[in-house]
Amino acid sequence: MSKQVAIIGGGVIGMASAYALVRAGHQVTLVERQTQPGLETSFANGGQLSYRYVSPLPDAGVPLKAIAWMLQGASAPLQFRPRLSSEQWQWCLSFLAACRRSVNRRNGGHLLRLALYSQAVLQQWREQDGLEGFAWKRNGKLVVYRSSSTFAAAAGKIASGDEQRALSVDECLALEPALGDVADKLAGGIFSVSDETADCYLFCQVLEQRLQASGHYRRLHDQVTGTHREGSRIKALSLASGSALAADEIILAAGNGSQAIATPLGIKLGLYPLKGYSLSLPAANGAGCPRISVTDFDRKMVYARLGGQLRVAAMVDIGARDAGIDPRRMRVLRAHCQDTFPRAGHYPDAREWAGQRPSTATGTPLLGATPYDNFWLNVGHGSLGFTLACASGQILAELIGGAASPIDLTGLRAG
Numbered sequence: 001m002s003k004q005v006a007i008i009g010g011g012v013i014g015m016a017s018a019y020a021l022v023r024a025g026h027q028v029t030l031v032e033r034q035t036q037p038g039l040e041t042s043f044a045n046g047g048q049l050s051y052r053y054v055s056p057l058p059d060a061g062v063p064l065k066a067i068a069w070m071l072q073g074a075s076a077p078l079q080f081r082p083r084l085s086s087e088q089w090q091w092c093l094s095f096l097a098a099c100r101r102s103v104n105r106r107n108g109g110h111l112l113r114l115a116l117y118s119q120a121v122l123q124q125w126r127e128q129d130g131l132e133g134f135a136w137k138r139n140g141k142l143v144v145y146r147s148s149s150t151f152a153a154a155a156g157k158i159a160s161g162d163e164q165r166a167l168s169v170d171e172c173l174a175l176e177p178a179l180g181d182v183a184d185k186l187a188g189g190i191f192s193v194s195d196e197t198a199d200c201y202l203f204c205q206v207l208e209q210r211l212q213a214s215g216h217y218r219r220l221h222d223q224v225t226g227t228h229r230e231g232s233r234i235k236a237l238s239l240a241s242g243s244a245l246a247a248d249e250i251i252l253a254a255g256n257g258s259q260a261i262a263t264p265l266g267i268k269l270g271l272y273p274l275k276g277y278s279l280s281l282p283a284a285n286g287a288g289c290p291r292i293s294v295t296d297f298d299r300k301m302v303y304a305r306l307g308g309q310l311r312v313a314a315m316v317d318i319g320a321r322d323a324g325i326d327p328r329r330m331r332v333l334r335a336h337c338q339d340t341f342p343r344a345g346h347y348p349d350a351r352e353w354a355g356q357r358p359s360t361a362t363g364t365p366l367l368g369a370t371p372y373d374n375f376w377l378n379v380g381h382g383s384l385g386f387t388l389a390c391a392s393g394q395i396l397a398e399l400i401g402g403a404a405s406p407i408d409l410t411g412l413r414a415g
């Protein structure tokens with residue numbers, strides 16, 4: 001049966017949910033406070049559809065590393081600024097509780113299940129609907145290691161099969177000649193054959209065009225300011241424009257804006273914004289600019305060729321005051337990038353960006369039902385929102401249609 005579904009938020013998570021719902025025959029109204037979809041955290045992220053590298057941030061050893069990183073200043077991959085905020089301290093305590101090998105493995109398994117399903121859903125949408133125009137490529141992901149001990153440890157963890165291969169430095173260079181300028185600093189690499197890259201903002205735009213053309217979708221440029229409850233249901237959403245939006249079912253997919261809507265309903269999401277940065281530079285022709293997706297493991301930086309540009313993304317700032325660009329962090333990002341790929345493109349023309357990952361302390365998103373009969377969550381995708389968006393949207397569409405989730409949701413539900 002076709003339902004009227006309201007979605008709060010037009011980032012990649014809200015857009016993928018809308019697309020999956022319209023495909024399943026529902027009518028969707030999406031409320032987005034910005035003028036277009038995909039302008040907040042989904043705008044200039046790393047572009048990685050990192051289906052096989054989904055290990056959550058909290059892990060054994062991270063608290064010790066975080067102390068070393070605090071001493072390292074602006075060049076550290078992770079910066080922590082303590083604030084007088086109960087929200088920050090509660091999140092940090094839950095994060096520390098998740099910093100155990102067993103918990104990391106368990107949550108990594110939940111993320112892997114969701115990520116592999118996401119790859120299958122995107123493949124279905126691309127093949128059946130001819131989705132294109134978002135710089136999508138499946139040419140694998142090469143993770144390079146500067147330290148031989150971390151490389152040896154990573155190589156030891158590769159499961160048998162053809163999906164991942166450990167490569168010598170020479171083999172890394174044969175695969176990606178642009179690494180030639182740092183060859184003497186590398187210990188080796190792990191290549192995941194089937195990982196993909198794409199432009200997340202363009203993906204949101206492509207979904208928007210398809211949705212508008214479907215005749216079963218409308219987008220309101222407005223802000224959700226509250227909810228009208230009636231017993232165990234949410235009857236309508238109040239909007240900043242003064243009107244109300246009624247719907248049979250409501251999905252909360254408002255990224256960092258989600259908690260403000262959930263709190264008055266008594267729903268704790270435990271989200272915290274983790275800031276990161278990116279650079280997008282016009283790619284040079286020739287061998288100086290990487291063609292495949294490269295991750296610099298020790299510097300925690302990702303590189304993706306998205307059409308005519310190279311996207312570089314990195315860093316986690318916990319406790320940043322706002323979403324603005326910290327010039328010291330951006331200088332480090334530029335320097336690291338220029339040092340690794342000096343001939344990748346024209347650095348003075350690089351576009352700078354900062355975004356805030358809507359993150360749970362465990363690194364796993366919150367999908368599905370809430371205590372309210374018609375109010376659903378699709379939030380907390382942290383550093384993997386683009387990777388996980390198609391699966392998360394499809395799962396919500398199945399649940400709203402009254403079917404069972406297509407994958408086991410253990411570890412991926414609220415509460």
Ligand SMILES: Cc1cc2nc3c(=O)[nH]c(=O)nc-3n(C[C@H](O)[C@H](O)[C@H](O)COP(=O)(O)OP(=O)(O)OC[C@H]3O[C@@H](n4cnc5c(N)ncnc54)[C@H](O)[C@@H]3O)c2cc1C
Nearest residue numbers: 009011013033041042046048224255257276384385386387
């Ligand atoms: C530096 C960096 C690099 C990253 N790299 C990758 C990567 O390589 N691969 C990957 O998979 N992920 C990556 N991510 C993570 C990914 O970008 C996020 O997980 C994803 O964009 C989150 O999507 P979202 O839809 O939940 O949030 P958003 O994109 O922020 O969308 C939420 C939307 O809700 C709207 N909204 C909020 N409140 C309201 C309200 N009250 N009313 C109406 N609208 C509202 C906002 O305007 C916004 O558009 C990266 C993130 C960063 C910061």
